[in-house]
Every structure is written in C-alpha cells, then in structure tokens.
C-alpha cells in the first residue's frame with residue numbers, strides 16, 4: 001500500500017504518521033512572550049535530531065483558523081524555549097496544559113505546576129519535570145514552501 005501524504009491522502013497524513021511513529025515522547029515546551037508571560041504546551045512532535053551539536057526539533061502545527069500557536073509565536077519573537085520532559089506521574093497535569101488559552105495567559109496557573117529559572121535562557125523550566133533542555137532557536141521551516149494543507153513550523157534549536 002502506498003499513500004501520498006502531500007496529495008491524494010493528505011487528509012490522512014496526521015493519523016498515518018502518529019500511528020506509524022510510536023511511541024513518541026512527550027515534552028512541555030515553555031516559552032515567554034515579549035512581555036515575559038510564560039506559556040507551556042505539550043508536544044509529541046519533538047525529538048533530538050543530533051548530538052554534536054545538540055539539536056532538538058519541535059513541531060507546533062497551526063490552529064484550525066490558520067494562526068500560529070502561542071509556542072510558535074513566542075519562539076518566533078524571542079528565539080528561546082525549554083523542552084521539559086514529561087514522565088507518567090505528570091501525564092494528567094500535562095493534559096490540562098493542552099488547553100488553548102488567550103495569548104498572554106499562562107496555562108501553568110491552573111495546573112499546580114511550578115517553574116524554576118533557567119540557566120541560560122529566559123523561559124523557565126518546569127520544576128516538576130525530570131529533565132529540561134534549554135534551547136535557542138537555530139532555524140525553522142515555517143517559511144519554506146510547504147503546501148497550504150500543512151503549514152506546521154518546525155523549530156530546531158541547540159540544546160544546552
């Protein structure tokens with residue numbers, strides 16, 4: 001069986017890929033907007049892409065209305081983010097942070113999670129996370145010629 005995920009079978013692309021690439025780790029990505037408001041959102045489209053230099057890739061898709069998610073918006077303006085790994089004990093809190101809230105409102109307030117200052121970037125770490133990667137944007141694919149049905153932007157970063 002062959003599927004053309006950019007053509008005839010584009011409507012099955014997401015379902016196909018998330019079924020094929022399993023298991024996927026989950027991470028919270030913390031960012032700040034230019035006013036310093038902290039944003040946290042879970043991502044399963046993330047992974048390490050290299051070790052030397054250390055590169056981490058995350059992929060925030062756009063919202064249904066075509067606007068970027070706060071994570072992408074913040075990285076585009078501040079160029080920093082932290083990838084906080086999620087373990088099983090944190091799964092429920094992680095699900096709550098997937099809520100779409102107004103830009104400038106932090107998802108963390110309602111979850112009981114706490115933050116801790118990062119060492120080299122402005123976005124904080126999530127204190128409860130077992131490990132956090134402090135990242136500076138290295139490049140992104142948001143402006144490359146993706147077909148209009150999938151304008152997902154990928155942020156690659158160097159991790160510290």
Ligand SMILES: Cc1cc2nc3c(=O)[nH]c(=O)nc-3n(C[C@H](O)[C@H](O)[C@H](O)COP(=O)(O)O)c2cc1C
Pocket residue numbers: 026039040041042043044045046059060061062068069070071072094095097098099100101
């Ligand atoms: C387990 C889990 C994994 C997710 N993975 C992704 C992902 O890889 N990419 C993405 O765009 N959204 C993903 N989401 C949805 C986002 O977390 C959700 O759209 C969130 O509201 C985005 O927040 P933001 O606007 O603050 O960036 C995931 C949600 C959950 C619960």
